[in-house]
Amino acid sequence: MVSKQAQKAKTKTVSAPVVEKVVEEPIETKSEISGYVVPILFQREPIDKDIPAADVFYRKFANLIEIQCHRPNFHSQLEMITAGDISLLTEAGGIVCISKSESPVSWITNLYKSREFSGNPFIAREAQEIYEI
Secondary structure (H helix, E strand, O other): OOOHHHHHHHOOOOOOOOOOOOOOOOOOOOOOEEEEEEEEEEOOOOOOOOEEEEEEEEEOOOOEEEEEEOOHHHHHHHHHHHOOOEEEEOOOOOEEEEOOOOOHHHHHHOHHHOOOOEOOOEEEOOOEEEEOO
């Protein structure tokens, strides 16, 4: 005969460990614009394709506007055009000037609408945002 203690030892129940589910919340990364880039093209469109001439960069943290030329023969012309303010035509027929030193973000984002880059001989594309971490 088997004693009661021996029976208890044989029929020991093992409970499974309790596993807690950990729910991870997604981390929201708030992207801030750190700058802008505007491609500048040499206009040849009716006859040939437009030629990429330069890129104009605006760095927000350095508050710096710089030109990266792809064609050295256009560098001096582009430097003279981008050295000053830009002028825009309004719908009423007036002219609005945007200062490069007072509002560089507005200057770079409106560069494609300016009279300075209206196709004589350069054109500007719309500003593209730069996101850096």
